[in-house]
Amino acid sequence: MAQRSLRFLVEAVLVVSVLGSLAQAAVSPRQWYNDWTYYPQFGYYYSSYYYKPAAGSEGLKFQFCIYYPAHPRYVYYFDPVKHHYWGRLDAKGEPGHQYSLLDPKDRKEKLKDIPEEAFPKAGKMPPIPESSDGTPMEPVKTLPKLGDKDGKRPPAAEK
Numbered sequence: 001m002a003q004r005s006l007r008f009l010v011e012a013v014l015v016v017s018v019l020g021s022l023a024q025a026a027v028s029p030r031q032w033y034n035d036w037t038y039y040p041q042f043g044y045y046y047s048s049y050y051y052k053p054a055a056g057s058e059g060l061k062f063q064f065c066i067y068y069p070a071h072p073r074y075v076y077y078f079d080p081v082k083h084h085y086w087g088r089l090d091a092k093g094e095p096g097h098q099y100s101l102l103d104p105k106d107r108k109e110k111l112k113d114i115p116e117e118a119f120p121k122a123g124k125m126p127p128i129p130e131s132s133d134g135t136p137m138e139p140v141k142t143l144p145k146l147g148d149k150d151g152k153r154p155p156a157a158e159k
Contacts, residue, residue: 033049045069045144049137055135064078066111
Protein backbone atom coordinates (compact mmCIF):
# COMPACT_ATOMS: atom_id res chain seq x y z
CA MET A 1 0.00 0.00 0.00
CA ALA A 2 2.82 2.40 0.88
CA GLN A 3 4.49 1.63 -2.43
CA ARG A 4 1.28 2.49 -4.36
CA SER A 5 0.97 5.75 -2.43
CA LEU A 6 4.56 6.64 -3.20
CA ARG A 7 4.09 5.78 -6.87
CA PHE A 8 0.91 7.90 -7.00
CA LEU A 9 2.74 10.79 -5.31
CA VAL A 10 5.67 10.58 -7.78
CA GLU A 11 3.29 10.48 -10.74
CA ALA A 12 1.30 13.41 -9.36
CA VAL A 13 4.48 15.45 -8.88
CA LEU A 14 5.57 14.66 -12.45
CA VAL A 15 2.18 15.68 -13.87
CA VAL A 16 2.15 18.93 -11.87
CA SER A 17 5.74 19.62 -12.91
CA VAL A 18 4.98 19.10 -16.61
CA LEU A 19 1.81 21.19 -16.40
CA GLY A 20 3.71 23.90 -14.55
CA SER A 21 6.38 23.97 -17.24
CA LEU A 22 3.75 24.19 -19.97
CA ALA A 23 1.93 26.97 -18.12
CA GLN A 24 5.21 28.85 -17.63
CA ALA A 25 6.00 28.53 -21.35
CA ALA A 26 2.55 29.82 -22.24
CA VAL A 27 2.85 32.76 -19.85
CA SER A 28 6.49 33.55 -20.53
CA PRO A 29 7.36 33.37 -24.22
CA ARG A 30 10.94 33.64 -25.33
CA GLN A 31 10.47 36.98 -27.11
CA TRP A 32 7.87 39.74 -27.26
CA TYR A 33 7.35 43.48 -27.71
CA ASN A 34 5.62 45.85 -25.34
CA ASP A 35 3.32 48.72 -26.37
CA TRP A 36 4.56 51.85 -28.09
CA THR A 37 5.22 55.00 -26.06
CA TYR A 38 5.70 58.47 -27.49
CA TYR A 39 8.80 60.34 -26.34
CA PRO A 40 7.92 64.00 -27.05
CA GLN A 41 11.38 65.41 -26.22
CA PHE A 42 12.80 63.62 -29.25
CA GLY A 43 9.75 63.18 -31.48
CA TYR A 44 9.82 59.40 -31.68
CA TYR A 45 7.96 56.36 -30.39
CA TYR A 46 9.71 53.49 -28.69
CA SER A 47 8.91 49.94 -27.72
CA SER A 48 11.03 47.38 -25.92
CA TYR A 49 11.82 44.03 -27.48
CA TYR A 50 12.26 41.52 -24.65
CA TYR A 51 14.01 38.23 -25.22
CA LYS A 52 15.73 35.27 -23.64
CA PRO A 53 19.00 34.33 -25.38
CA ALA A 54 18.27 30.64 -24.70
CA ALA A 55 14.91 28.96 -24.32
CA GLY A 56 15.67 28.02 -20.71
CA SER A 57 17.17 31.38 -19.70
CA GLU A 58 15.89 32.75 -16.42
CA GLY A 59 16.59 36.44 -16.98
CA LEU A 60 15.29 38.74 -19.68
CA LYS A 61 17.25 41.07 -21.91
CA PHE A 62 15.93 43.84 -24.10
CA GLN A 63 16.56 46.09 -27.07
CA PHE A 64 14.72 49.26 -28.04
CA CYS A 65 12.64 49.61 -31.18
CA ILE A 66 12.39 53.21 -32.31
CA TYR A 67 9.85 54.57 -34.76
CA TYR A 68 10.32 58.03 -36.22
CA PRO A 69 7.17 59.49 -37.82
CA ALA A 70 9.52 61.25 -40.25
CA HIS A 71 10.66 57.76 -41.43
CA PRO A 72 7.32 55.91 -41.37
CA ARG A 73 8.52 52.88 -43.29
CA TYR A 74 11.10 51.75 -40.75
CA VAL A 75 11.45 50.57 -37.17
CA TYR A 76 15.03 50.97 -35.98
CA TYR A 77 16.62 48.63 -33.43
CA PHE A 78 18.85 50.16 -30.77
CA ASP A 79 21.08 48.30 -28.32
CA PRO A 80 20.89 50.14 -24.96
CA VAL A 81 24.00 48.39 -23.61
CA LYS A 82 26.27 49.10 -26.59
CA HIS A 83 24.53 52.44 -27.32
CA HIS A 84 24.14 51.97 -31.04
CA TYR A 85 21.62 51.28 -33.78
CA TRP A 86 22.23 47.84 -35.23
CA GLY A 87 19.52 47.43 -37.85
CA ARG A 88 16.04 48.26 -39.04
CA LEU A 89 12.81 46.57 -40.01
CA ASP A 90 11.07 47.59 -43.22
CA ALA A 91 7.42 47.71 -42.10
CA LYS A 92 6.28 47.66 -45.73
CA GLY A 93 8.70 44.97 -46.82
CA GLU A 94 7.75 41.50 -47.92
CA PRO A 95 7.54 39.06 -44.99
CA GLY A 96 10.82 37.17 -44.77
CA HIS A 97 12.66 40.05 -46.44
CA GLN A 98 12.23 42.85 -43.94
CA TYR A 99 15.39 43.25 -41.88
CA SER A 100 18.57 45.18 -42.67
CA LEU A 101 21.36 44.21 -40.30
CA LEU A 102 24.06 46.86 -40.16
CA ASP A 103 27.68 45.86 -40.51
CA PRO A 104 29.41 46.40 -37.13
CA LYS A 105 31.48 49.26 -38.57
CA ASP A 106 28.29 51.13 -39.52
CA ARG A 107 26.59 50.89 -36.12
CA LYS A 108 26.35 54.33 -34.53
CA GLU A 109 24.79 55.96 -31.49
CA LYS A 110 22.95 58.52 -33.60
CA LEU A 111 20.81 57.58 -36.56
CA LYS A 112 21.88 60.72 -38.43
CA ASP A 113 25.44 59.37 -38.43
CA ILE A 114 24.41 56.27 -40.41
CA PRO A 115 24.20 56.90 -44.16
CA GLU A 116 21.23 55.37 -45.96
CA GLU A 117 23.54 53.28 -48.14
CA ALA A 118 24.94 51.58 -45.00
CA PHE A 119 21.67 49.66 -44.64
CA PRO A 120 21.94 46.52 -46.77
CA LYS A 121 19.12 45.06 -48.81
CA ALA A 122 16.49 43.68 -46.43
CA GLY A 123 16.55 39.97 -45.69
CA LYS A 124 15.45 37.52 -43.03
CA MET A 125 15.12 38.50 -39.40
CA PRO A 126 18.39 37.98 -37.53
CA PRO A 127 18.73 35.45 -34.72
CA ILE A 128 17.60 36.45 -31.24
CA PRO A 129 20.47 38.55 -29.84
CA GLU A 130 23.10 36.56 -27.97
CA SER A 131 21.42 33.27 -28.89
CA SER A 132 23.33 30.28 -30.15
CA ASP A 133 20.45 28.19 -31.50
CA GLY A 134 19.64 30.35 -34.54
CA THR A 135 16.02 31.09 -33.53
CA PRO A 136 15.05 34.18 -35.54
CA MET A 137 13.69 37.31 -33.94
CA GLU A 138 9.99 37.90 -34.40
CA PRO A 139 9.36 41.13 -36.30
CA VAL A 140 7.40 43.87 -34.60
CA LYS A 141 3.75 43.34 -35.59
CA THR A 142 2.22 46.79 -35.15
CA LEU A 143 3.32 50.36 -35.63
CA PRO A 144 2.39 53.08 -33.17
CA LYS A 145 -0.76 55.09 -33.57
CA LEU A 146 0.37 58.63 -34.21
CA GLY A 147 -0.55 60.89 -31.31
CA ASP A 148 -0.44 59.95 -27.66
CA LYS A 149 -3.27 59.57 -25.15
CA ASP A 150 -3.09 63.24 -24.15
CA GLY A 151 -3.89 64.28 -27.71
CA LYS A 152 -0.34 65.50 -28.39
CA ARG A 153 0.95 64.69 -31.81
CA PRO A 154 4.54 64.56 -32.90
CA PRO A 155 5.47 67.51 -35.14
CA ALA A 156 6.09 65.30 -38.18
CA ALA A 157 2.59 63.84 -37.89
CA GLU A 158 0.81 67.22 -37.90
CA LYS A 159 -0.33 68.28 -41.34
